[in-house]
Amino acid sequence: xxxxxxxxxxxxxxxxxxxxxxxxxxxxxxxxxxxxxxxxxxxxxxxxxxxxxxxxxxxxxxxxxxxxxxxxxxxxxxxxxxxxxxxxxxxxxxxxxxxxxxxxxxxxxxxxxxxxxxxxxxxxxxxxxxxxxxxxxxxxxxxxxxxxxxxxxxxxxxxxxxxxxxxxxxxxxxxxxxxxxxxxxxxxxxxxxxxxxxxxxxxxxxxxxxxxxxxxxxxxxxxxxxxxxxxxxxxxxxxxxxxxxxxxxxxxxxxxxxxxxxxxxxxxxxxxxxxxxxxxxxxxxxxxxxxxxxxxxxxxxxxxxxxxxxxxxxxxxxxxxxxxxxxxxx
Amino acid sequence: xxxxxxxxxxxxxxxxxxxxxxxxxxxxxxxxxxxxxxxxxxxxxxxxxxxxxxxxxxxxxxxxxxxxxxxxxxxxxxxxxxxxxxxxxxxxxxxxxxxxxxxxxxxxxxxxxxxxxxxxxxxxxxxxxxxxxxxxxxxxxxxxxxxxxxxxxxxxxxxxxxxxxxxxxxxxxxxxxxxxxxxxxxxxxxxxxxxxxxxxxxxxxxxxxxxxxxxxxxxxxxxxxxxxxxxxxxxxxxxxxxxxxxxxxxxxxxxxxxxxxxxxxxxxxxxxxxxxxxxxxxxxxxxxxxxxxxxxxxxxxxxxxxxxx
Numbered sequence: 324x325x326x327x328x329x330x331x332x333x334x335x336x337x338x339x340x341x342x343x344x345x346x347x348x349x350x351x352x353x354x355x356x357x358x359x360x361x362x363x364x365x366x367x368x369x370x371x372x373x374x375x376x377x378x379x380x381x382x383x384x385x386x387x388x389x390x391x392x393x394x395x396x397x398x399x400x401x402x403x404x405x406x407x408x409x410x411x412x413x414x415x416x417x418x419x420x421x422x423x424x425x426x427x428x429x430x431x432x433x434x435x436x437x438x439x440x441x442x443x444x445x446x447x448x449x450x451x452x453x454x455x456x457x458x459x460x461x462x463x464x465x466x467x468x469x470x471x472x473x474x475x476x477x478x479x480x481x482x483x484x485x486x487x488x489x490x491x492x493x494x495x496x497x498x499x500x501x502x503x504x505x506x507x508x509x510x511x512x513x514x515x516x517x518x519x520x521x522x523x524x525x526x527x528x529x530x531x532x533x534x535x536x537x538x539x540x541x542x543x544x545x546x547x548x549x550x551x552x553x554x555x556x557x558x559x560x561x562x563x564x565x566x567x568x569x570x571x572x573x574x575x576x577x578x579x580x581x582x583x584x585x586x587x588x589x590x591x592x593x594x595x596x597x598x599x600x601x602x603x604x605x606x607x608x609x610x611x612x613x614x615x616x617x618x619x620x621x622x623x624x625x626x627x628x629x630x631x632x633x634x635x636x637x638x639x640x641x642x643x644x645x646x647x648x649x650x651x652x653x
Numbered sequence: 654x655x656x657x658x659x660x661x662x663x664x665x666x667x668x669x670x671x672x673x674x675x676x677x678x679x680x681x682x683x684x685x686x687x688x689x690x691x692x693x694x695x696x697x698x699x700x701x702x703x704x705x706x707x708x709x710x711x712x713x714x715x716x717x718x719x720x721x722x723x724x725x726x727x728x729x730x731x732x733x734x735x736x737x738x739x740x741x742x743x744x745x746x747x748x749x750x751x752x753x754x755x756x757x758x759x760x761x762x763x764x765x766x767x768x769x770x771x772x773x774x775x776x777x778x779x780x781x782x783x784x785x786x787x788x789x790x791x792x793x794x795x796x797x798x799x800x801x802x803x804x805x806x807x808x809x810x811x812x813x814x815x816x817x818x819x820x821x822x823x824x825x826x827x828x829x830x831x832x833x834x835x836x837x838x839x840x841x842x843x844x845x846x847x848x849x850x851x852x853x854x855x856x857x858x859x860x861x862x863x864x865x866x867x868x869x870x871x872x873x874x875x876x877x878x879x880x881x882x883x884x885x886x887x888x889x890x891x892x893x894x895x896x897x898x899x900x901x902x903x904x905x906x907x908x909x910x911x912x913x914x915x916x917x918x919x920x921x922x923x924x925x926x927x928x929x930x931x932x933x934x935x936x937x938x939x940x941x942x943x944x945x946x947x948x949x950x951x952x953x954x955x956x957x958x959x960x961x962x
Contacts, residue, residue, distance in 0.1 A: 437679060481678050
């Protein structure tokens with residue numbers, strides 16, 4: 324379906340481990356490894372939106388941050404238009420940063436309270452085009468503000484004078500000012516009111532169409548992900564369970580974890596909701612410091628068998644642009 | 654409906670074309686809060702008056718601070734009392750020197766000690782703490798343990814040693830106070846930096862490719878300034894007190910120069926002879942200055958502390 328498209332980003336077997344020192348340990352004790360992201364691979368094509376879903380602590384944000392090198396990766400490759408970002412030198416990285424921007428979860432916390440929003444939006448311009456004149460920069464900032472639905476005459480205001488939705492628009496303007504190729508949205512709407520969520524999501528989709536952006540969209544809310552994404556990746560404990568088009572994921576989920584997730588999405592129809600069968604998972608998310616052997620999901624999986632504890636299921640192509648990591652996928 | 658639509662469009666046009674709105678910064682907010690604090694404004698006025706007194710006062714003086722009035726010497730109790738006719742507005746000290754000039758001179762030195770001390774504390778402490786906090790890891794550990802070691806040396810002892818070894822001079826006093834002034838500040842700033850460093854706007858700056866030094870100067874330091882100003886304003890009286898103590902011990906400022914501490918020390922010695930003005934005037938200036946500094950510091954804290962917002 325999307326085979327012909329230009330491949331922007333290709334992540335291969337990315338691993339992010341954090342060193343955890345036990346409390347009151349001596350300086351020379353070996354740290355324990357927390358496997359936040361454990362061998363994730365995916366591709367991102369130009370103009371598409373890849374949704375990343377999964378419960379809290381499954382490594383969604385860490386994965387996104389590792390891709391743009393804000394968290395050091397342990398192993399793997401992040402190929403961005405033919406260069407590996409993980410081994411790229413400072414200059415190549417700086418050049419790539421102009422094309423890779425990010426939108427954050429907390430709208431107000433992601434804006435420096437001491438700077439006017441004009442300065443905030445202009446910061447990437449200042450960094451990547453220091454030669455640009457003040458008037459030209461200001462004109463660009465105003466143009467971008469109008470584009471994201473802010474009044475350009477408010478350029479000298481401060482972040483605390485805006486509402487949450489407006490602050491998120493400022494964050495979007497800052498991410499778009501360099502006309503990047505890809506934007507990582509780290510739960511951009513989960514801190515917002517539901518009615519504002521729709522506005523922001525639709526703004527993002529309009530801008531995506533207009534500017535030909537690719538998005539990596541991280542969210543908790545499955546219905547939002549379904550609305551915005553072309554393809555969706557489901558993460559569990561730093562591992563990919565399933566990658567497929569959003570249509571197929573919601574219609575025919577194949578991994579038992581995805582099935583449980585999808586069945587838990589509330590549907591605004593009381594009658595249907597009553598008759599719907601929700602798959603409840605037993606137990607809690609295992610600790611990423613000490614993940615289960617074999618398949619990480621086996622401790623809570625209704626279909627787990629002896630084989631799951633021994634071997635780790637690889638992500639396998641099930642045809643029709645659908646990849647699943649499970650021995651007993653339907 | 655049509656009319657409404659037109660109106661709406663006009664309104665939209667007006668909004669778009671309107672002049673740039675001037676936002677109200679957090680500084681402006683803080684200034685407004687500060688100006689509503691009566692004690693702080695009173696302190697500011699008093700402090701300004703004291704500073705003005707040291708600037709304008711000398712032009713009214715009839716005696717210099719080192720001149721000895723031989724007519725008074727030996728009968729200070731009767732002849733050296735404060736009077737306008739003799740030109741000794743605040744009376745004379747034990748040696749017949751004009752107390753008015755000496756108080757002015759002492760005030761300026763004491764204020765200078767306070768201001769220079771906290772200036773060094775602000776500049777060195779802020780940068781040191783911000784760098785340690787932002788870089789983190791081993792660098793942070795090394796830098797902060799160094800401060801711990803410095804702090805564990807009793808500073809009065811170091812200051813006294815410095816003054817004894819290199820001789821008692823004003824510069825040595827400034828250097829001594831500057832050397833020790835920034836430890837506490839760097840600790841406070843480092844702690845604050847640690848909490849700012851994990852905010853999302855720092856992450857946003859990193860993602861935009863802003864260099865580390867620029868992040869410290871553009872994003873971290875401006876967000877520290879509030880707490881730094883508050884703490885610096887509370888440091889000033891501390892330095893004045895420290896200098897006074899050293900001068901009281903007889904190690905600080907050298908004659909004929911003087912400072913509040915030296916003046917109070919002299920005044921305390923002659924108190925039993927009944928020449929109370931010799932301690933009264935320096936003590937008065939000392940007290941009102943410290944009081945107003947504390948009030949200003951309090952006001953600044955109320956105005957700038959983000960927790961109250």
